[in-house]
Amino acid sequence: MFTAEQYRAKAIEYANLVGIANSPSEASEFRRLERSFTELADNAQWVTDNHNKMVPSAQSTRQQRGPMNVSLRPQLTSTG
Numbered sequence: 001m002f003t004a005e006q007y008r009a010k011a012i013e014y015a016n017l018v019g020i021a022n023s024p025s026e027a028s029e030f031r032r033l034e035r036s037f038t039e040l041a042d043n044a045q046w047v048t049d050n051h052n053k054m055v056p057s058a059q060s061t062r063q064q065r066g067p068m069n070v071s072l073r074p075q076l077t078s079t080g
Contacts, residue, residue: 004048007041 021027
């Protein structure tokens with residue numbers, strides 16, 4: 001996984017390429033890539049800033065505690 005700084009560096013590269021693009025469609029593609037990498041950087045930064053506020057998934061919680069001892073079959077009891 002990349003860091004926010006790495007994504008931002010890539011966004012800057014594409015922003016610089018917009019000015020030297022060979023065609024309008026190429027410039028448009030570079031702008032789209034710049035926006036995509038900027039959004040990835042923003043998201044990576046958010047995860048970094050908020051990782052301690054996240055709730056673990058049920059699957060990761062089960063993996064930490066081990067398997068649950070729950071039977072999916074109904075228990076039959078004899079009354080007598």
